[in-house]
Amino acid sequence: MSEKLVLENLEWDADGFMVDNSAWTEEIGSSIAGDLGITLTDRHWIVINFSRDVFNSDGDAPSLRKITKQTDVNTKELYALFPGGAAKIAAKIAGLPKPTGCI
Amino acid sequence: MKTLLILGAGTGGTMVANKMAQALDMQEWKIILVDKDENHYYQPGFLFIPFQIYSPSDVIKPKRDFFPQNVDFIYSDIELIEPEKNRVKLAKNNQVINYDHLVIATGSHIHPEETEGLLDGGGWQKNIFDFYTVDGATKLSNFLKYWKGGRMVLNVTEMPIKCPVAPLEFLFLADWFFTERGIRDKVEIVYATPLPGAFTKPRASSILGDFLEKKGISLLPDFNISEVDAGKNKIMSYDQKELDYDLLISVPTNMGAEVIERSNMGDELNFVPTHKNTLQTKKWENVWIIGDAGNVPASKAGSVAHFMLDVVIENILRAIEGLEPLPHFDGHANCFIESGFDKGILIDFNYDVEPLPGKYPLPGFGPFSLLQESAANHWGKMTFRWLYWNVLLKGGELPFESQMSMAGKWQ
Numbered sequence: 001m002s003e004k005l006v007l008e009n010l011e012w013d014a015d016g017f018m019v020d021n022s023a024w025t026e027e028i029g030s031s032i033a034g035d036l037g038i039t040l041t042d043r044h045w046i047v048i049n050f051s052r053d054v055f056n057s058d059g060d061a062p063s064l065r066k067i068t069k070q071t072d073v074n075t076k077e078l079y080a081l082f083p084g085g086a087a088k089i090a091a092k093i094a095g096l097p098k099p100t101g102c103i
Numbered sequence: 104m105k106t107l108l109i110l111g112a113g114t115g116g117t118m119v120a121n122k123m124a125q126a127l128d129m130q131e132w133k134i135i136l137v138d139k140d141e142n143h144y145y146q147p148g149f150l151f152i153p154f155q156i157y158s159p160s161d162v163i164k165p166k167r168d169f170f171p172q173n174v175d176f177i178y179s180d181i182e183l184i185e186p187e188k189n190r191v192k193l194a195k196n197n198q199v200i201n202y203d204h205l206v207i208a209t210g211s212h213i214h215p216e217e218t219e220g221l222l223d224g225g226g227w228q229k230n231i232f233d234f235y236t237v238d239g240a241t242k243l244s245n246f247l248k249y250w251k252g253g254r255m256v257l258n259v260t261e262m263p264i265k266c267p268v269a270p271l272e273f274l275f276l277a278d279w280f281f282t283e284r285g286i287r288d289k290v291e292i293v294y295a296t297p298l299p300g301a302f303t304k305p306r307a308s309s310i311l312g313d314f315l316e317k318k319g320i321s322l323l324p325d326f327n328i329s330e331v332d333a334g335k336n337k338i339m340s341y342d343q344k345e346l347d348y349d350l351l352i353s354v355p356t357n358m359g360a361e362v363i364e365r366s367n368m369g370d371e372l373n374f375v376p377t378h379k380n381t382l383q384t385k386k387w388e389n390v391w392i393i394g395d396a397g398n399v400p401a402s403k404a405g406s407v408a409h410f411m412l413d414v415v416i417e418n419i420l421r422a423i424e425g426l427e428p429l430p431h432f433d434g435h436a437n438c439f440i441e442s443g444f445d446k447g448i449l450i451d452f453n454y455d456v457e458p459l460p461g462k463y464p465l466p467g468f469g470p471f472s473l474l475q476e477s478a479a480n481h482w483g484k485m486t487f488r489w490l491y492w493n494v495l496l497k498g499g500e501l502p503f504e505s506q507m508s509m510a511g512k513w514q
């Protein structure tokens with residue numbers, strides 16, 4: 001399926017984050033990434049899977065610091081993998097709501 | 104005898120000690136308070152030190168002046184918390200204290216060493232300063248007395264920080280200060296923040312962003328600092344942006360106390376995972392949080408600690424009776440933002456309602472205007488210091504309700 005078709009029937013919030021994260025599949029993740037001009041590698045998947053695990057247990061997407069502390073991906077690499085705001089873009093691709101880290 | 108142990112005697116710990124000394128039967132209970140510092144710091148006052156409005160003596164008082172008589176104060180570093188064993192080890196005489204209920208109020212603290220080149224690059228306290236410690240604010244004050252101008256960059260390294268409006272207040276006051284000194288035209292003021300805008304919440308962010316613009320302060324959003332090159336007076340971001348400075352004001356990474364990390368009780372920033380409405384810790388039923396030490400998604404501010412107080416007290420008293428805690432903390436925060444030239448802005452919000460413009464009704468004092476500049480708001484800010492020392496720390500009632508109200512807010 002083309003990226004457009006995969007993403008067409010899903011619901012998005014104003015900032016482009018998926019509304020229903022339970023509808024997320026790996027294919028959808030790849031399509032969102034493709035839409036952002038990112039081709040997913042194993043290194044991306046470490047971050048995406050970790051983010052989804054954290055969301056499922058804590059109810060929040062992880063902060064950058066949590067990702068770098070608990071995976072082997074460091075901050076520099078994280079920015080290179082997800083250009084344009086690492087924590088935000090990773091959450092977007094993982095089908096999670098915008099990280100709430102900021103209060 | 105049963106023991107209520109309070110760790111940290113800053114804003115939150117002192118308030119809990121005062122309230123609990125009244126609420127508990129002191130024939131049956133002993134209250135012990137531990138802190139490694141004999142001085143109490145009025146942290147909101149740090150903001151005014153660089154601009155010579157306050158001196159250190161305005162913001163420091165002996166902690167003991169604020170404790171009730173029937174509370175034991177132990178002056179010691181806290182070595183280790185062992186929540187599974189209901190006990191805490193102190194550095195002083197290797198003392199061990201067993202507790203029935205524990206309140207953690209160890210706050211949050213700056214860690215400049217977390218950013219490459221910030222502390223160790225050679226510029227720290229030469230042309231790089233913080234204003235989150237009395238020492239930093241005082242050294243900065245000395246520097247500013249003789250500064251002739253150039254580019255001043257204020258950088259927040261990472262969120263969350265305590266008092267998230269403090270950087271904006273610093274910028275507004277700097278604009279005023281340099282104007283008063285007649286060098287405003289020689290100073291360029293830049294705000295480099297990891298946030299997407301001036302503040303964390305959308306409506307306030309756009310209104311406060313307009314204030315920055317009006318005052319000629321440039322905003323550089325989405326700036327995630329990777330390192331400071333103190334040799335070249337430059338800060339760099341992870342996505343390869345660079346920014347030159349003559350004077351760098353840093354709000355370094357804020358973290359919970361080191362004892363939280365040593366005791367393996369915290370998250371990646373040493374904040375203790377806490378139920379956001381009951382203030383009970385997630386793992387231990389007899390361990391409670393007040394103030395900055397927890398990970399609840401509320402602002403880290405003295406006003407927030409005050410709004411947490413009644414909920415923590417009520418829930419500990421309920422737990423003693425064997426009742427479930429009540430989810431009464433709504434994330435309420437209320438901040439006066441000093442905006443320079445003897446004016447201020449007030450914001451009032453909670454977990455669900457972002458700061459909105461309008462009027463804040465306050466019988467006998469107000470109304471204060473919300474998200475707008477007024478002289479009354481500046482007066483409110485300056486009066487807060489008196490209220491803090493004389494009413495708030497002693498657990499007295501402030502004319503603010505713990506739960507946020509929608510009265511006067513424009514939706």
Ligand SMILES: Cc1cc2nc3c(=O)[nH]c(=O)nc-3n(C[C@H](O)[C@H](O)[C@H](O)COP(=O)(O)OP(=O)(O)OC[C@H]3O[C@@H](n4cnc5c(N)ncnc54)[C@H](O)[C@@H]3O)c2cc1C
Binds near residue numbers: 112148361394
């Ligand atoms: C520049 C600045 C401006 C601010 N402006 C405002 C404002 O305008 N309005 C507002 O409401 N709030 C403001 N705040 C925030 C406010 O000061 C804090 O949120 C508040 O003091 C938090 O209270 P607390 O009890 O959690 O921690 P604190 O008051 O910081 O107390 C923590 C205590 O724990 C002790 N401690 C820590 N570790 C140990 C250990 N291992 N052993 C023994 N003792 C230990 C410390 O010595 C300290 O006394 C500002 C803060 C700053 C820095």
